[in-house]
Amino acid sequence: MRSRYVAYATGAVEYLVRTLHSEHIERSIGEHALLAQLRLACSTYRYMGLEVRSHEERGDEAFVAFRARVFEKGRDRSFAERSRFARVDGAWRYLDGTTEPA
DSSP states (O other): OHHHHHHHHHTOHHHHHHTBOTTSGGGGGOHHHHHHHHHHHHHHOEEEEEEEEEEEEETTEEEEEEEEEEEETTEEOOEEEEEEEEEETTEEEEEEEEEEOO
């Protein structure tokens, strides 16, 4: 989770695609469109901090609850999420997440 947040903050969009699970909904738009979408998110928002609130691992599935401090043109766009990851060939991949009250 932390590495993906840092990737958003630093614009490492290739890493974000690599760590996205093959079944994630955004995979359906194609890699070229996904890279463009991620580049836009990285350049539009300022990523100011990450607070991991909890994490839980169950075999090849893991959950991470966090709060991300994110700003767009000075406006607070911070959010909280409970992310789900799946282990694929020994590596964790972001599968999906549920937004929670910040």
